[in-house]
Amino acid sequence: MTKTAQGAKKKGWRKAEIIAAAAECFMERGYHATKVDDVAARLGATKGRIYHHYSSKTDLFFDVHREGMARLFAAQAAVVCRGGARDRLIAMLQAHAEAMLTHHTYETVVAQGVQVHRFDQTTPEERETMADLIATRDEFEGLFKSALDAAIAAGEVTPREVSISVKMMLGALQWTLVWYRPRDGETEAERADLARRMVASVIAGV
């Protein structure tokens, strides 16, 4: 490894560490009440270390949001399904439910995302970044819309209003942010089991 590569790796690692600490701070007290000082204190670092990577709290928030969305997309990219269109949609819901439970901290901050700047004066750059983040969410929802469209086209799911239906399915799974709390020592298998029971209820309807 070259010195530059080592430096880049170290820098990358430090940035990931900052993002993780920031995610916890934003989750615990919300965007507005979190100070860059709080993130630094959590890392046992100086504010300067953070400002070396981030020019503002908003930039830091945006990176936590990006990481949260990246983890949700990664879970979808890993979905393997040999069944039909409906099976595929269910496998996607299962992967999403597990991701929501596993990345609870980041996804809590993602959910704060739109709310945070809803009432704020923002700079043109911030507005542009917000627009990007919202486009990324729409893209994510689009994965499920396509899968549901395909299942309806295949005659495997009864026709319905796709846009609203996807919002309801994802909302059901995402509301875990409010009632679910990760337990110490909780295993991946336990999370997968809870996710299965959640998805079974969503697909059962009423």
Place this chain on the structure above:
Amino acid sequence: MTKTAQGAKKKGWRKAEIIAAAAECFMERGYHATKVDDVAARLGATKGRIYHHYSSKTDLFFDVHREGMARLFAAQAAVVCRGGARDRLIAMLQAHAEAMLTHHTYETVVAQGVQVHRFDQTTPEERETMADLIATRDEFEGLFKSALDAAIAAGEVTPREVSISVKMMLGALQWTLVWYRPRDGETEAERADLARRMVASVIAGV
């Protein structure tokens, strides 16, 4: 009306006005970043006027939370249904969906409720109030559990894990807090229509 009754009415009205302003402030910036001063500024009042009614920001937050829950219970109390157990459950979901859209501001603060004190040091009194609020939410969820139990017992809904299923149904409808924004001039009929489309998707399953 006696002078005392007038005084009480005026006092009551003022308290409702304070709660409404506080709900907006908490929604916009979250519990931790909201100051009693912000609520006073929104009312064009002094901080003293608020401290006349509330000894702390936390007490004010609790009253917003209580009002939000009271509105959800009121919507359920108004449900009239002459059909069977499944029809009754659907009517309850419809009423809840409409209430979530109509009382968006209060319900946003209700959703912040548990999160807010999750990481805080709290006084014994605050812990007691939090326990009350959580009991009230459990009671609310209980209405839907009973209705779903009844529909399953009547053979009108396929058996499933009732507790998780209710969390999924309510979560689907409550996630509107994240994506729905009240429009100026939106009518009750428009909200009822959106609620119907939401409930239709929830009951359709996959």
